[in-house]
Amino acid sequence: MAKYSLKDIVLFENCDQNFLRKLETHAHKRRHNKGKVLFFHGDEARSFFVITSGWVKLYRETTEGEQAIINVLPEKHILGETAIFNSNNYPYSAEIIKAAEIVSYPLAELKNEIQTNNNLAMAMLNSMAEYRRRLDREIEHRTLQNAAQRIGCFILRMAQQDDKTPTEVHIPYDKTIVAAHLGMKPETFSRALTKLKTKTGIKVTGSTIELNNLEQLSHYCCTVCSSTFPCENSNITK
Amino acid sequence: MAKYSLKDIVLFENCDQNFLRKLETHAHKRRHNKGKVLFFHGDEARSFFVITSGWVKLYRETTEGEQAIINVLPEKHILGETAIFNSNNYPYSAEIIKAAEIVSYPLAELKNEIQTNNNLAMAMLNSMAEYRRRLDREIEHRTLQNAAQRIGCFILRMAQQDDKTPTEVHIPYDKTIVAAHLGMKPETFSRALTKLKTKTGIKVTGSTIELNNLEQLSHYCCTVCSSTFPCENSNITK
DNA sequence: CGAGGGTTTGAAGTGCATCAAATAGTGTGG
DNA sequence: CCACACTATTTGATGCACTTCAAACCCTCG
Numbered sequence: 001m002a003k004y005s006l007k008d009i010v011l012f013e014n015c016d017q018n019f020l021r022k023l024e025t026h027a028h029k030r031r032h033n034k035g036k037v038l039f040f041h042g043d044e045a046r047s048f049f050v051i052t053s054g055w056v057k058l059y060r061e062t063t064e065g066e067q068a069i070i071n072v073l074p075e076k077h078i079l080g081e082t083a084i085f086n087s088n089n090y091p092y093s094a095e096i097i098k099a100a101e102i103v104s105y106p107l108a109e110l111k112n113e114i115q116t117n118n119n120l121a122m123a124m125l126n127s128m129a130e131y132r133r134r135l136d137r138e139i140e141h142r143t144l145q146n147a148a149q150r151i152g153c154f155i156l157r158m159a160q161q162d163d164k165t166p167t168e169v170h171i172p173y174d175k176t177i178v179a180a181h182l183g184m185k186p187e188t189f190s191r192a193l194t195k196l197k198t199k200t201g202i203k204v205t206g207s208t209i210e211l212n213n214l215e216q217l218s219h220y221c222c223t224v225c226s227s228t229f230p231c232e233n234s235n236i237t238k
Numbered sequence: 239m240a241k242y243s244l245k246d247i248v249l250f251e252n253c254d255q256n257f258l259r260k261l262e263t264h265a266h267k268r269r270h271n272k273g274k275v276l277f278f279h280g281d282e283a284r285s286f287f288v289i290t291s292g293w294v295k296l297y298r299e300t301t302e303g304e305q306a307i308i309n310v311l312p313e314k315h316i317l318g319e320t321a322i323f324n325s326n327n328y329p330y331s332a333e334i335i336k337a338a339e340i341v342s343y344p345l346a347e348l349k350n351e352i353q354t355n356n357n358l359a360m361a362m363l364n365s366m367a368e369y370r371r372r373l374d375r376e377i378e379h380r381t382l383q384n385a386a387q388r389i390g391c392f393i394l395r396m397a398q399q400d401d402k403t404p405t406e407v408h409i410p411y412d413k414t415i416v417a418a419h420l421g422m423k424p425e426t427f428s429r430a431l432t433k434l435k436t437k438t439g440i441k442v443t444g445s446t447i448e449l450n451n452l453e454q455l456s457h458y459c460c461t462v463c464s465s466t467f468p469c470e471n472s473n474i475t476k
Numbered sequence: 477c478g479a480g481g482g483t484t485t486g487a488a489g490t491g492c493a494t495c496a497a498a499t500a501g502t503g504t505g506g
Numbered sequence: 507c508c509a510c511a512c513t514a515t516t517t518g519a520t521g522c523a524c525t526t527c528a529a530a531c532c533c534t535c536g
Contacts, residue, residue: 041464060374060378060463060464060465061464062382062461062462062463062464063461064462066382066462068377068378068381068382068464070374070377070378082367082370084367085363085364085367085368086367086371091370091371091374092374114360114363115356115360116356117356118353118354118355118356118359121356121359121360121363122352122353122359124363125323125352125359125362125363125366126323128363128366128367128370129320129322129323129324129366130323131370132320132366132369132370132373133324133329135370135373135374135376135377136298136308136329136330136373138373138377139306139308139373139376139377139380139421140298140306140308142377142380142421143306143421144300144304144306146523146524147523147524174481174482174483175482175483176481176482176483183377183380183381184524184525185524185525185526186482186483186484187483187484187485187524187525187526188523188524188525189483190483190484190485191484191485191524192523192524194484206533223300223301224300224302224304225300226279226298226299226300226306384491384492385491385492412513412514412515413514413515414513414514414515422492422493423492423493423494424514424515424516425492425493425494425495425515425516425517426491426492426493427515428515428516428517429492429516429517430491430492432516444500444501477536478535478536479534479535479536480533480534480535480536481532481533481534481535482531482532482533482534483530483531483532483533484529484530484531484532485528485529485530485531486527486528486529486530487526487527487528488525488526488527488528489524489525489526489527490523490524490525490526491522491523491524491525492521492522492523492524493520493521493522493523494519494520494521494522495518495519495520495521496517496518496519496520497516497517497518498515498516498517498518499514499515499516499517500513500514500515500516501512501513501514501515502511502512502513502514503510503511503512503513504509504510504511504512505508505509505510505511506507506508506509506510
């Protein structure tokens with residue numbers, strides 16, 4: 001039925017099959033439209049979630065409604081699981097940004113299994129370490145790259161995910177969200193993308209970006225960073 | 239001899255004593271002056287390190303010498319251990335920024351123990367999760383706070399570490415480093431600190447900061463963030 | 477086709493960076 | 507203990523990047 005099951009999730013790749021079957025018996029699948037908030041930062045966490053289609057943003061919000069986006073996730077990704085290490089409270093809010101199918105599983109089962117199954121604990125450690133690398137890189141990007149370079153870097157990460165030699169990438173959700181994810185305003189995003197066009201020769205039509213010269217793009221974006229292109233271990237979600 | 243031993247490190251708090259004794263037999267303690275680089279980003283990792291005194295910065299550097307500081311650590315902290323999850327390469331460079339005593343331990347032993355000892359794996363997961371929360375918060379701060387607010391937030395975190403009702407905090411290393419850690423230039427730091435004085439009534443004398451009105455400070459810095467004062471789980475290193 | 481959000485564009489302002497130079501502070505050798 | 511050398515920090519003047527506010531445009535979907 002489901003497009004993906006737990007064994008397709010990187011975290012559960014080498015996981016005990018009995019445990020996964022047990023988790024599946026508690027699965028609840030739901031379809032959500034854009035705008036739906038799955039949970040709020042600070043909520044008590046009973047479930048973790050798997051995205052089988054659509055996109056979800058993880059964010060924190062001030063009382064004034066200002067948001068800082070922490071991550072944006074597509075299908076085959078998991079969210080909410082880190083509440084295990086956060087007194088069973090979600091450490092961020094999660095909102096659907098593109099109509100999605102989400103499957104929920106009981107967090108308690110996962111917590112229990114991690115505490116007793118060293119393989120799963122190691123898998124979790126690897127996934128946390130990957131996440132940490134992503135955030136370290138993000139700090140670096142915010143420090144060293146300007147707006148246009150951050151956008152270009154984002155495009156490169158999307159391109160890597162799609163294909164070995166991509167000629168075209170597609171922005172899969174609102175540009176407003178991309179802007180916020182990269183720490184800039186929509187207006188700045190729009191203008192910086194125009195600048196990126198003149199600097200690197202990419203062509204932009206709506207949400208489609210034509211990449212005729214990958215090297216020029218990566219040269220413009222990556223030379224200000226510590227890693228040369230492509231960013232170590234990077235794709236759009238890592 | 240040593241001011242601290244492994245059991246004083248949070249990560250090893252509830253760790254198997256035999257394992258710690260074994261690690262200690264491989265310990266090498268060294269004193270380093272400011273400026274010494276412990277290892278470079280990308281180096282093959284054979285050791286992890288414990289700081290028993292002094293301060294160390296973790297950073298990434300471009301070919302042009304631009305740096306992005308990832309973290310700044312004091313005594314009782316561990317570094318380099320995440321190379322375990324990074325193909326045994328250090329994911330950042332580490333440099334002494336205040337004369338330090340550093341003890342090195344073999345990384346292979348730690349890796350082996352983590353893979354077989356679930357308690358240690360869980361401790362590591364908790365420490366990774368804590369780190370993740372810190373980075374999530376850092377992203378938020380870079381997104382939502384201005385320079386003066388970031389400095390104030392940094393001061394508050396230092397204050398929390400020192401005391402329940404602190405009246406004075408001491409910047410423990412160069413302001414240049416603090417500036418870089420907070421993602422700004424030294425000149426901006428200096429000016430923003432002046433601004434913070436007029437906004438919150440703190441008094442600054444060299445590296446000593448007098449806090450006569452904690453509430454005013456936290457109001458100025460924390461209202462733009464998702465967490466009210468004090469930042470969840472926060473002190474200077476968390 | 478019309479409403480509403482997403483996106484772009486323009487004009488003006490703000491905050492931080494840059495470059496340059498003065499000042500304060502620290503550690504060293506004599 | 508002092509003078510020097512070197513680094514850290516501050517201050518000033520100016521420029522640039524990003525934001526803000528406002529308005530137009532465009533695209534989608536009921």
